Amino acid sequence: MIPYYSGKRVFGLVPAALVILLLLSSCTTSRPAVVDSREVAYNAAMEEMKKKEYDRAALKLEDLMFSTRATPLEDKVLHALGQAYFQTKQYLLASEIYGRLLQQTPDSPFARDAQYQLARSYEKLSPRFELDQEYTVKAINEFRVYLDQYPLQESDRINSDVETYRELLKLKPDNQDYRARYDAAMAELASQSPARYCMAAIPVLREKLAHNRASIADHYARLRKYRAAGAFYDQVIAGFADTIWFEPAWMGKIEMAVKRGKWFEARQAIEQYQQTFPDKSAKVDALYKKVLKNFTAP
Numbered sequence: 001m002i003p004y005y006s007g008k009r010v011f012g013l014v015p016a017a018l019v020i021l022l023l024l025s026s027c028t029t030s031r032p033a034v035v036d037s038r039e040v041a042y043n044a045a046m047e048e049m050k051k052k053e054y055d056r057a058a059l060k061l062e063d064l065m066f067s068t069r070a071t072p073l074e075d076k077v078l079h080a081l082g083q084a085y086f087q088t089k090q091y092l093l094a095s096e097i098y099g100r101l102l103q104q105t106p107d108s109p110f111a112r113d114a115q116y117q118l119a120r121s122y123e124k125l126s127p128r129f130e131l132d133q134e135y136t137v138k139a140i141n142e143f144r145v146y147l148d149q150y151p152l153q154e155s156d157r158i159n160s161d162v163e164t165y166r167e168l169l170k171l172k173p174d175n176q177d178y179r180a181r182y183d184a185a186m187a188e189l190a191s192q193s194p195a196r197y198c199m200a201a202i203p204v205l206r207e208k209l210a211h212n213r214a215s216i217a218d219h220y221a222r223l224r225k226y227r228a229a230g231a232f233y234d235q236v237i238a239g240f241a242d243t244i245w246f247e248p249a250w251m252g253k254i255e256m257a258v259k260r261g262k263w264f265e266a267r268q269a270i271e272q273y274q275q276t277f278p279d280k281s282a283k284v285d286a287l288y289k290k291v292l293k294n295f296t297a298p
Contacts (some may be wrong), residue, residue, distance in 0.1 A: 038068055042077060050079060075101055075108035080119060095121035112150055116194045119143040123201055129198040129211040140205050143198040152195040158181075159193075161185040162200045170244055172206070203242070210240035217252055230256035247277055254287060263295045 041064055048057035061081040068077045078101040085094035098118040102111060119142035125135035165182035172178060189197045215231035233256065236249035250273045259268035270288050274281045 038064055038073060042073055052181050054084040056086045075105040075110050079110040086117060086121060090120045091124040097157060115146045119146055129208045130215060133209055133212050136205050136209050140202055143202050147195060150195060159196050162189055167241045168203060207243050209244040210236050210245040214245045214249055226259045254284060258287060263291050266291045267295055
């Protein structure tokens with residue numbers, strides 16, 4: 001009797017245990033998955049980006065900027081927000097966001113593009129040569145950082161167009177057709193070869209920077225502040241030998257020394273000019289005679 005009773009009791013309990021397990025399992029599987037609201041918001045912002053609704057995308061991404069800090073979404077949000085600002089020509093905000101991405105997530109797969117876009121944002125902020133050139137300097141520096149970290153790899157027909165129209169613009173800086181063709185070539189270069197774009201942009205920015213220094217020197221010369229003018233001509237000579245303003249700066253330096261009656265300095269400058277530009281020595285012949293006539297050793 002005992003074996004029969006034990007077997008009957010055991011088999012009676014098995015269905016009950018199975019029912020309990022099935023109930024627990026159904027409760028577990030039917031529980032809704034936890035959805036991260038930040039991921040949802042990010043995806044919604046990216047949909048706006050695809051539709052080129054950059055202002056709407058920026059509003060959504062701005063809300064996510066702090067809540068996604070130190071999460072897998074952090075660099076994605078910053079990169080997309082930088083793009084949204086850049087596309088809406090808010091270049092100062094774009095530069096701030098790209099800089100933040102590089103600082104907060106330096107190992108991000110977006111770091112390379114962020115460095116490039118940071119430089120381009122500063123390039124867009126660079127004003128005409130007459131104005132303060134803070135952003136011109138920053139653009140040059142950031143383009144150089146990009147080239148140091150991501151050297152040139154590709155070759156080019158586009159680079160030839162950029163070089164051609166850049167040289168033509170040196171001759172005729174106000175020619176709108178040359179400017180439009182140069183801008184078009186640079187835009188194509190930017191989309192296909194960031195490193196080549198950097199290489200092409202730096203000389204143009206340096207020309208602007210040299211022009212700025214030379215124009216300040218000319219301004220002081222017109223005001224008869226010859227010492228100050230000479231100091232700015234010296235800046236061009238020291239830092240911008242690769243620009244079209246190098247030779248005029250030497251001429252300005254010589255003329256300022258003559259006007260100040262600094263005959264020894266003038267003679268030194270003229271002789272250096274003759275060595276640097278032997279094919280243009282005739283330009284300083286008259287000044288050289290005047291200097292020698294007044295020259296006395298220091």
